[in-house]
Amino acid sequence: MNIIMNAYRKSPFWATFILLMVKMALFRQFTFETVQISRLLSDAAAVLVVLCVLELITSSRWKTAVMTAGNAIVSLILFACCVYFSFFGSIPSYTALHGLDQVGQVKESVESAIHVKFYALFADFVVLLGLYLATMVASRNNTDKPKSQPAAKPLYVGIALAVSLAASFLYIRADLDIPNELVKAERLGVLNYQVAIAINERQENSAIKHGSADDTRETLEELEEGFIGEDGVVEAGTPNFFGVAEGRNVIVIQLESFQNLMLGLEVDGQEVTPVLNDLIEQGSFYFPKVFQQIGQGNTSDAEFISNTGIYPTGTIAMSKGYGDREIPSLPRLLGEQGYVSNTFHVNDVTFWDRNILYPALGFTKYYDKPAFVDDEFNGFGASDGEMYRVGLEKLTELHQEGKPFYAQFVTTSSHHPFWVKKEFLNINVPQRLSGTQLGHYVAATNYTDKALGDFIDNLKANGMWDNTILVVYGDHMGLQQKENDPAWVEEVLGVPYHETISRFNIPFLVHVPGVEGKTMKGVGGQVDMMPTVANLMGISLEQEGYTVFGRDLLNTKKNVIGMRYYMPTGSFFNNDVMFVPGKGFEDGTAYDLDTFEQVEDFSMYREDYDYILELMKLSDNYMKLLPKR
Known part of the structure; x- marks a missing residue:
């Protein structure tokens, strides 16, 4: 036990990295029900960024404590994401933090979404606590002073930080434009996914910086006219049932x-x-x-x-x-x-x-x-x-x-x-x-x-x-x-x-x-x-x-209506099918609304997919451009 505990104290960086990567694999299994080694590389890059930053800003005396705290925080994030996914079927972004103050109001619902297996994300802390207590008892009669940890090597850590940052950037850039949040989260991992969400938000805000609600309205009219056309309404003139109430x-x-x-x-x-x-x-x-x-x-x-x-x-x-x-x-x-x-x-x-x-x-x-x-x-x-x-x-x-x-x-x-x-x-x-x-x-x-x-x-x-x-x-x-x-x-x-x-x-x-x-x-x-x-x-x-x-x-x-959050962005319902995208339209799936059977050929609905993505984008822009009270 002393050997294991000493090893952890001497190399808290690598010990924490290994523990977090195991947890990343567990998280993927709990949510996506699969663990792809190629996708774990994205997780590894993000974890290394976090640990390298902690390594550089922490003195040798506090390395073990800080790495353990970092492990605990990431573990809590993964646990919360597992519970969230269990209830909502989606991976939360950092914006979900705005709703933390509501948790107490729906305590029973939250508790029902917790699986016992999720607690495996904290198993290492139970083991480490046991080892720590055991070594404390064993060291009572040992008068030898604990050996100091080896001096940090800022240059090597800095290089590792630069490489991991570059790797994370490449992963994020490659998948940034995927509308499907679940696919994006699975490919990038939970940490890089948060960065991608922030980048997307910034790009969207920048794109409408000089826009107006009136401009959005005009664009919407053009979109509707092109998609719905004259055949999309029942008849011209006074609408059916207009004013009956x-x-x-x-x-x-x-x-x-x-x-x-x-x-x-x-x-x-x-x-x-x-x-x-x-x-x-x-x-x-x-x-x-x-x-x-x-x-x-x-x-x-x-x-x-x-x-x-x-x-x-x-x-x-x-x-x-x-x-x-x-x-x-x-x-x-x-x-x-x-x-x-x-x-x-x-x-x-x-x-x-x-x-x-x-x-x-x-x-x-x-x-x-x-x-x-x-x-x-x-x-x-x-x-x-x-x-x-x-x-x-x-x-x-x-x-x-x-x-x-x-x-x-x-x-x-x-x-x-x-x-x-x-x-x-x-x-x-x-x-x-x-x-x-x-x-x-x-x-x-x-x-x-x-x-x-x-x-x-x-x-x-x-x-x-x-x-x-x-x-x-x-x-x-x-x-x-x-x-x-x-x-x-x-x-x-x-x-x-x-x-x-x-x-x-x-x-x-x-x-x-x-x-x-x-x-x-x-x-x-x-x-x-x-x-x-x-x-x-x-x-x-x-x-x-x-x-x-x-x-x-x-x-x-x-009519075509879009849905997101509980389903990936790009999902839609029309009079015939429910469509759920994959990375894009081509690898999506469609189901008949009446028979519930999967529709093999859904190529005729490509226009619906493009329309609903543009429609929801315009709706988002319109809300952001409304004047404040």
């Missing part, structure tokens, strides 16, 4: 972790979402092929995109990165027409900086945790039922005062990990699902549906229903891949299920009392919600000078 109140329900899979589903003869099913049967506008498009902000990003028709950037939660802007939105647009816009969420408004996001979106007032009685439904506090109770009171006051309103409700009762207390259960979960995440999910979504039904009944009782347009959509997926094998989900539910298409497919429906809606078969995304609702409200976004990056789904035949 003009002047009505608007209630928007954002359903937490809600997949479209739940709509129409029966479990042992019990409807999971009878309220939503009835709304569709009563003639709502229903869009069964709508997909999530959120970024780092998750639920708060869903609020952003559905209210604006603008893509989240994917590199930072929109509330944290752009809450200082005056963002064009539906609440702001309706506010100009005399509407009062309120938003309701049972959590603390500082969660994901909603206290900044809501003014940026033009909401008149928000109601958060202090406004509700905590019936301890889950970790967020109050139940959806309590949220609707308070919301009904506030909206009734506005109704009695004759003020039109736009009200947004952000539900939380179906939040991961989906545990529902017995007193709130409204469905009998069958034995085959008992104790599983899917079983908890069925119960949670069923409660969310029931609470919405109770709210609708109260709106009718208070005389507000007939003059209100109801918008309902899911914010993002719910079921986690690691706990829900697609074949098993199909077996126990008796419905087709695809691990990606079904998981990211969210509900979107709009109910306008007295208006016969229809089920639309075309594809759509959250970016399309705002322009679709605006059309129903009789608002021409073009005449209002509003720039949106989605389309009115009631008047669109050709």
Whole structure:
């Protein structure tokens, strides 16, 4: 033991290098499920840069302590990235640090993403601690003074630093332009990937330095005209269903972790979402092929995109990165027409900086945790039922005062990990699902549906229903891949299920009392919600000078929507397929949206791929160019 410990003390640089390279290999196995020696060379270059810098700035006396600290920091980074990847399916960039203050609010979700195997990244510290304690005991009777460490050789270390920096630079330059973040991260390794992200961000900011939001709008119009053309819309002239809900109140329900899979589903003869099913049967506008498009902000990003028709950037939660802007939105647009816009969420408004996001979106007032009685439904506090109770009171006051309103409700009762207390259960979960995440999910979504039904009944009782347009959509997926094998989900539910298409497919429906809606078969995304609702409200976004990056789904035949963060940049859905790029388009994969089968020849969708990359780039530029408040 003394021999090993002395060896570590004499050569902390190389000992730490070897340990970190083992951890880099483990990280690759945990995330990418493969370890390529050629890719480890990129990791080696980055690790050498870090260790050489530490070697040069540290005196001999503190070498061992500093190298151990460096090892610990990198190990924590790798551990955090493994947990992050387990939950989100992506490698986090340094910009994810902006969300660290939110971790405590979703503690249960974070804990569920930790695999025991991830702790192997800290195994060396347990061994080193044991060896250290053993050598301390053995050295009590040893009066010999420990030998000093050999003097550092700055010249050799400097040369090694220069070589490793050059190697890292070459690796980064070769893969800098790959849009697919997962491919880029796998090729570069987690450390060089962070540098590449920073370089890309700087290049993008430099490219728009002298641009303007108006210039971006003109470029968008040219892009849309070239891609959509005359065949991409239903017909010229007044859009279909334009103004059928003009002047009505608007209630928007954002359903937490809600997949479209739940709509129409029966479990042992019990409807999971009878309220939503009835709304569709009563003639709502229903869009069964709508997909999530959120970024780092998750639920708060869903609020952003559905209210604006603008893509989240994917590199930072929109509330944290752009809450200082005056963002064009539906609440702001309706506010100009005399509407009062309120938003309701049972959590603390500082969660994901909603206290900044809501003014940026033009909401008149928000109601958060202090406004509700905590019936301890889950970790967020109050139940959806309590949220609707308070919301009904506030909206009734506005109704009695004759003020039109736009009200947004952000539900939380179906939040991961989906545990529902017995007193709130409204469905009998069958034995085959008992104790599983899917079983908890069925119960949670069923409660969310029931609470919405109770709210609708109260709106009718208070005389507000007939003059209100109801918008309902899911914010993002719910079921986690690691706990829900697609074949098993199909077996126990008796419905087709695809691990990606079904998981990211969210509900979107709009109910306008007295208006016969229809089920639309075309594809759509959250970016399309705002322009679709605006059309129903009789608002021409073009005449209002509003720039949106989605389309009115009631008047669109050709549509392509992009997705990133949960999927690599360049991924898209069109009316036929879901496409996921590889290093580029040619090595990507496509799956039929109806059959879930892989499509071998997808060459005809190259234009869609180029279009969506350019569209999301323009959306990012537009957000960055909006003036600050």
